[in-house]
Amino acid sequence: MRTIYLDNNATSKVAPEVLEAMMPYFGDLYGNPSSAHSFGGQVGRKIREAREQVAALIGADPGEILFTSCGTESDNAAVLSALSTQEDKRHVVTSRVEHPAIKGLGLHLSQKGFRVTEVPVNGDGILDMGFYEKSLTPDTAVVSLMWANNETGVLFPVEEAAEMAKQRGILFHTDAVQAGGKIPIDMKKSAISMLSLSGHKLHAPKGIGVLYVRKGTRFSPLIIGGHQEKGRRGGTENTASIIGLGVACELALRRMEEENTRVKSMRDRLEAELLAHIPKSKINGAPSNRLPNTTNISFEFVEGEAILLMMDELGICASSGSACTSGSLQPSHVLRAMGVPFTMAHGSIRFSLSVYNTDEEVDFVVRELPPIIEKLRTMSPFWTPEVGVCATAAG
Ligand code: PLP
Secondary structure (H helix, E strand, C coil): CCCEECECCCCCCCCHHHHHHHHHHCCCCCCCCCCCCHHHHHHHHHHHHHHHHHHHHCCCCHHHEEEECCHHHHHHHHHHHHHHCCCCCCEEEEECCCCHHHHHHHHHHHHCCCEEEEECECCCCCECHHHHHHHCCCCEEEEEEECECCCCCEECCHHHHHHHHHHCCCEEEEECCCCCCCCCCCHHHCCCCEEEEEHHHCCCCCCCEEEEECCCCCCCCCCCCCCHHHHCCCCCCCHHHHHHHHHHHHHHHHHHHHHHHHHHHHHHHHHHHHHHHCCCEEECCCCCCECCCEEEEEECCCCHHHHHHHHHCCCEECEECEEEECCEEEECHHHHHCCCCHHHHCCEEEEECCCCCCHHHHHHHHHHHHHHHHHHHHHCCCCCCCCCCCCCCCC
């Protein structure tokens, strides 16, 4: 059975070019980039090249790029550095819809006695900028707002929010793990102090991340040890993954237009056809202000997990907006923060595409999903013909 992979916000395929670039560094080129000899030095040179490739993707200076182990580490390192370089400040501002990498850290910090403000969003997932502005105080050490939401793809106006923080002397971090490689980012024109990326969301391997730290920003390392990364992160470099990430960033820059045209139009068609053929279905998140590859659709009166299982039998991979916690299905914190009704949140599915998807794959999903929803609804105690009748897609 073939796999139709529409779960690229969870993780993405390692690009063949990336894999090819990495292979020699698992084999003959195993030198330590910090070694004085030329055997290690040749690896060091490739790491410098990768740093330049990553910097080019986000319009940064290579010296502002710090390699980490993942997006979660980058997020933690940014916020914790801001707190430890400003010990007099005890307040952190974030949003209600952050990824657990920031949300979990916020909870941890509040248990340690820091004040953490989570800015709300409206029903479309758009940040309440009035609330945000009021939450910035002289005690605020750092703001951390995601650039793009991993569940809905909704974009936050991080440039504007960063400018507001900068005017008040507050550091601004953005979790750009989902935005990186999908939308243009230019740090030269920005007030953002720190930015996180993760390799496995942009066709590089898992276990490699990036923290951009603007030149002049005081930084306190999370991982203390050797002199690697100019003393900002100890530990021998993950050489093959860094080199792979460099190639992935170069590819992402080249494919940015394709991501925003071909991938976007596949996403738009998938969305439009599913909405047209499945009654009581609705997009979650502001339709015009989203990542080009992501759609989150609620199918009322059906269980998301059941939809996933039936799609899985056909080789279709996606994600649901509810997670099984302690035996009960909890709708995601993102959909709850947006006030999506219970019956809608439970039946939500996230499809996230990539440049490796094809029109034929979209056709397949558009053909196969409506009967799945129809079948599940006939089994649902909440679904009656008076509520709606499911139609089947043509073709
Ligand atoms: N931030 C966002 C928005 C994400 O979507 C993810 C991963 O899903 C992360 C952070 C964590 O990245 P990593 O898996 O590299 O730790």
